Amino acid sequence: xxxxKEENFSEWYNEIIKEADLCDLRxxxxxxxxxxxxxxxxxxxxxxxxxxxxxxxxxxPAIFPSLIPEHYLTKESExxxxxxxxxxxxxxxxxxxxxxxxxxxPTSETAIYSMYNLWIKGKKDLPLKIYQRAQVWRYExxxxxxxxxxxxxxxxxxHNCFASKEEAERQVLEDMxxxxxxxxxxxxxxxxxxxxxxWDKFAGAVNTYTADTLMPDGRALxxxxxxxxxxxxxxxxxxxxxxEDGKERFVWQTCYGPGISRIYAALIAVHGDNKGLILxxxxxxxxxxxxxxxxxxxxxxxxxxxxxxxERLKGWRVCVDKSERTPGYKFNYWELKxxxxxxxIGPRDVAANSFVLVRRDSGExxxxxxxxxxxxxxxxxxxxDQRLKKRAQEWFASRLxxxxxxxxxxFDGFVKVPFCSDTLEGKECAEFLKEKYHLHVRGTVLKxxxxxxxxxxxxxxxxxxxxxxxxx
Amino acid sequence: xxxxKEENFSEWYNEIIKEADLCDLRxxxxxxxxxxxxxxxxxxxxxxxxxxxxxxxxxxPAIFPSLIPEHYLTKESExxxxxxxxxxxxxxxxxxxxxxxxxxxPTSETAIYSMYNLWIKGKKDLPLKIYQRAQVWRYExxxxxxxxxxxxxxxxxxHNCFASKEEAERQVLEDMxxxxxxxxxxxxxxxxxxxxxxWDKFAGAVNTYTADTLMPDGRALxxxxxxxxxxxxxxxxxxxxxxEDGKERFVWQTCYGPGISRIYAALIAVHGDNKGLILxxxxxxxxxxxxxxxxxxxxxxxxxxxxxxxERLKGWRVCVDKSERTPGYKFNYWELKxxxxxxxIGPRDVAANSFVLVRRDSGExxxxxxxxxxxxxxxxxxxxDQRLKKRAQEWFASRLxxxxxxxxxxFDGFVKVPFCSDTLEGKECAEFLKEKYHLHVRGTVLKxxxxxxxxxxxxxxxxxxxxxxxxx
Numbered sequence: 020x021x022x023x024k025e026e027n028f029s030e031w032y033n034e035i036i037k038e039a040d041l042c043d044l045r046x047x048x049x050x051x052x053x054x055x056x057x058x059x060x061x062x063x064x065x066x067x068x069x070x071x072x073x074x075x076x077x078x079x080p081a082i083f084p085s086l087i088p089e090h091y092l093t094k095e096s097e098x099x100x101x102x103x104x105x106x107x108x109x110x111x112x113x114x115x116x117x118x119x120x121x122x123x124x125p126t127s128e129t130a131i132y133s134m135y136n137l138w139i140k141g142k143k144d145l146p147l148k149i150y151q152r153a154q155v156w157r158y159e160x161x162x163x164x165x166x167x168x169x170x171x172x173x174x175x176x177x178h179n180c181f182a183s184k185e186e187a188e189r190q191v192l193e194d195m196x197x198x199x200x201x202x203x204x205x206x207x208x209x210x211x212x213x214x215x216x217x218w219d220k221f222a223g224a225v226n227t228y229t230a231d232t233l234m235p236d237g238r239a240l241x242x243x244x245x246x247x248x249x250x251x252x253x254x255x256x257x258x259x260x261x262x263e264d265g266k267e268r269f270v271w272q273t274c275y276g277p278g279i280s281r282i283y284a285a286l287i288a289v290h291g292d293n294k295g296l297i298l299x300x301x302x303x304x305x306x307x308x309x310x311x312x313x314x315x316x317x318x319x320x321x322x323x324x325x326x327x328x329x330e331r332l333k334g335w336r337v338c339v340d341k342s343e344r345t346p347g348y349k350f351n352y353w354e355l356k357x358x359x360x361x362x363x364i365g366p367r368d369v370a371a372n373s374f375v376l377v378r379r380d381s382g383e384x385x386x387x388x389x390x391x392x393x394x395x396x397x398x399x400x401x402x403x404d405q406r407l408k409k410r411a412q413e414w415f416a417s418r419l420x421x422x423x424x425x426x427x428x429x430f431d432g433f434v435k436v437p438f439c440s441d442t443l444e445g446k447e448c449a450e451f452l453k454e455k456y457h458l459h460v461r462g463t464v465l466k467x468x469x470x471x472x473x474x475x476x477x478x479x480x481x482x483x484x485x486x487x488x489x490x491x
Numbered sequence: 492x493x494x495x496k497e498e499n500f501s502e503w504y505n506e507i508i509k510e511a512d513l514c515d516l517r518x519x520x521x522x523x524x525x526x527x528x529x530x531x532x533x534x535x536x537x538x539x540x541x542x543x544x545x546x547x548x549x550x551x552p553a554i555f556p557s558l559i560p561e562h563y564l565t566k567e568s569e570x571x572x573x574x575x576x577x578x579x580x581x582x583x584x585x586x587x588x589x590x591x592x593x594x595x596x597p598t599s600e601t602a603i604y605s606m607y608n609l610w611i612k613g614k615k616d617l618p619l620k621i622y623q624r625a626q627v628w629r630y631e632x633x634x635x636x637x638x639x640x641x642x643x644x645x646x647x648x649x650h651n652c653f654a655s656k657e658e659a660e661r662q663v664l665e666d667m668x669x670x671x672x673x674x675x676x677x678x679x680x681x682x683x684x685x686x687x688x689x690w691d692k693f694a695g696a697v698n699t700y701t702a703d704t705l706m707p708d709g710r711a712l713x714x715x716x717x718x719x720x721x722x723x724x725x726x727x728x729x730x731x732x733x734x735e736d737g738k739e740r741f742v743w744q745t746c747y748g749p750g751i752s753r754i755y756a757a758l759i760a761v762h763g764d765n766k767g768l769i770l771x772x773x774x775x776x777x778x779x780x781x782x783x784x785x786x787x788x789x790x791x792x793x794x795x796x797x798x799x800x801x802e803r804l805k806g807w808r809v810c811v812d813k814s815e816r817t818p819g820y821k822f823n824y825w826e827l828k829x830x831x832x833x834x835x836i837g838p839r840d841v842a843a844n845s846f847v848l849v850r851r852d853s854g855e856x857x858x859x860x861x862x863x864x865x866x867x868x869x870x871x872x873x874x875x876d877q878r879l880k881k882r883a884q885e886w887f888a889s890r891l892x893x894x895x896x897x898x899x900x901x902f903d904g905f906v907k908v909p910f911c912s913d914t915l916e917g918k919e920c921a922e923f924l925k926e927k928y929h930l931h932v933r934g935t936v937l938k939x940x941x942x943x944x945x946x947x948x949x950x951x952x953x954x955x956x957x958x959x960x961x962x963x
Binding site for chain 2 (some may be wrong): 043045046047048051052053054055056059060062063079080081082083084085086088090091104105106107108109110111112113114120121123130133134137138149154156158160171173
């Protein structure tokens with residue numbers, strides 16, 4: 020690689036995508052990419068962890084059509100304004116011109132809520148918590164970048180209905196909890212959960228909350244977002260339930276959308292180093308690679324021992340690299356690919372019933388007795404995940420700043436500033452920051468108190484703390 | 492249900508789709524359906540079994556775009572003729588008219604082989620075995636029926652390249668082996684692998700082989716198909732490798748496409764009975780349902796015991812039905828849903844440290860000591876899968892007939908007949924059978940010998956045995 024991740028992140032990222040065979044950008048439609056096996060395997064594991072967690076929290080999987088009739092999409096007025104400009108449209112089928120255009124789903128509220136209208140009758144049908152694993156399509160006008168922003172991407176979307184506003188609000192907190200458990204704890208990616216300002220919320224939502232991480236260049240990347248939809252969509256789609264008092268009421272809704280392909284981008288960026296990927300043990304397509312080191316006379320014994328070791332580790336994702344390459348080439352190759360643990364076995368190890376273990380995160384090399392094989396792999400795998408997480412958190416913490424005047428602003432992380440307001444009143448100040456500094460108001464943090472000072476832009480009494488950053 | 496599966500299959504099928512909440516047909520686009528959680532869970536398990544098997548056989552997962560530029564699709568002349576009439580077309584994005592139409596993939600040969608053209612250079616890149624999990628769209632003109640034929644459906648598609656014709660031919664046999672292991676052995680669905688006649692092969696293929704099962708009304712349903720593509724596509728997409736003699740050669744290709752949503756239709760139809768679904772233990776969203784049976788005074792002790800039993804069975808998919816319904820209602824409900832094993836626990840069972848087990852396939856009821864709980868569940872779960880499979884095979888075998896004259900033809904299964912030819916020469920005889928009897932020539936079976944007699948239609952010397960049936 021030979022490119023510094025922190026000094027030249029964009030080039031480092033493009034290079035790793037190519038060198039580690041993660042993605043091919045040469046497909047014949049702009050913004051559409053081919054995801055290659057090494058990336059797909061990790062992405063599939065990420066989906067599994069996420070789906071398991073959603074199910075633990077009471078969500079059930081469904082599959083909704085990927086095409087949305089135009090008249091569904093235009094039912095909620097803010098939603099149509101936000102998404103219609105981004106839609107790909109199917110207008111022909113076979114030799115026919117269709118009577119109505121169908122959008123490739125840019126998101127599925129309108130497809131799903133047209134069914135909720137039919138499914139929800141009484142209070143016994145609530146809460147309704149459904150998710151789907153799907154791709155969505157958006158005709159992005161911003162520059163695309165593999166996994167970060169493409170015109171077709173892969174996500175989970177959960178769509179929930181409740182009898183009361185309070186339950187819906189609790190669901191938003193629960194979505195934050197799920198995000199913490201999966202993205203924070205399992206994937207080891209640090210983030211802050213922001214409540215987006217009113218001028219930057221999801222089209223049709225009452226409030227939008229998003230987990231934002233930082234890329235190595237200090238720019239924010241939006242990860243899962245959860246939206247409090249209130250009754251905006253249930254009114255538009257007439258999703259009502261008969262309450263216990265015999266009255267019909269509109270349901271309260273939330274939706275939650277972790278973009279798995281984008282979280283994969285964060286995984287690459289946050290954990291990788293100048294040698295290549297570093298994959299958490301829990302997400303690596305290959306968790307342990309065994310590299311035999313031999314001369315001709317020791318070949319048979321070394322390979323036999325490697326096979327025995329692989330056999331003992333078969334509960335993990337493991338392989339012996341028996342290719343014709345040199346050990347040095349193999350070390351570099353699997354380091355580029357981010358394999359968490361490498362086991363080296365040479366003739367001396369065979370004789371001593373030992374093996375050498377090398378950790379991808381630290382490069383630490385240690386020798387162990389063969390007896391402790393499974394225990395060492397388990398322990399070092401877990402330790403690697405913990406260390407990746409800790410390292411990412413420490414770096415993230417070092418990029419949190421605060422400022423009370425414009426000359427204290429920074430561009431390499433999140434800057435917490437006193438600000439007039441996160442309602443539409445504050446929009447003008449936000450636009451000033453965006454135009455002058457390319458800094459975006461990411462939003463407020465629930466636990467923050469009201470500031471004492473004045474808005475960093477307009478000097479009026481500050482109503483909230485907001486966080487600023489450059490962004491993807 | 493109260494509808495006989497064998498006497499009135501179509502009505503039985505529609506009813507079970509609705510009653511067991513598998514699918515909702517009320518979505519706003521004709522031929523597009525919503526798949527509900529109970530079906531999605533089994534479909535996801537089916538995908539997992541299949542993907543694991545494909546990986547065991549050396550396939551790697553990738554993700555290709557769902558949109559195909561028209562100029563990719565039209566490169567192979569037979570392929571374009573076969574598929575273009577079935578395509579949905581994207582012609583607009585945002586406010587723009589696109590310069591070129593994009594097809595929603597009806598199948599992915601042209602998307603994938605445009606990349607293989609870039610990926611394959613030398614012999615070391617072969618064999619290349621890649622699969623993807625994806626949905627495809629076809630603007631079907633035939634009547635749609637949930638899971639059996641919809642305009643958006645869910646499948647796996649594997650696309651393989653080899654240096655020689657022989658390896659490609661071996662892959663076809665390997666695909667048959669995979670089909671047998673997954674569809675035959677794990678899902679318990681019987682089928683015959685036919686080589687389709689030349690007039691009925693995949694558009695662009697040299698030969699098409701398909702696993703056909705029978706629905707309870709004796710009509711054939713095509714399950715996975717595997718296609719020997721020869722060099723038709725590699726020539727069209729210029730997919731070449733440098734051979735060891737320094738010459739460039741076109742690769743030999745195969746592709747394989749198990750339609751998982753359709754195999755789910757077969758699973759419902761083949762195993763179900765007049766009470767509802769019967770799901771194999773390995774594929775049931777819920778493998779064991781525990782129904783507490785109590786009067787007020789025994790409630791606490793019975794529920795506690797049910798929870799203990801559920802806790803011990805937590806390695807399986809298990810739940811205690813604590814709803815307010817009567818036990819009788821619960822029995823019917825979970826039978827309709829096809830849950831393989833039911834455990835009943837009443838006060839006498841609590842006292843005797845026993846439980847009652849009821850098998851969904853046979854209705855057999857047996858009492859066991861609590862000590863043997865895990866062993867009984869494991870044994871009976873496996874036994875149920877074996878019995879479902881055996882029962883399906885026996886029924887299937889009873890629907891295999893043969894005929895040597897037109898008056899012996901049957902319409903309730905496969906009829907083996909001597910036939911002039913499965914090349915284009917035989918097409919006229921096939922059309923006669925289709926028009927006069929609605930019988931389709933499904934194809935030939937590899938192991939069959941050349942017949943002695945004469946073609947059942949034209950009376951010329953018979954070149955092959957073919958199998959006839961009505962079809963979906």
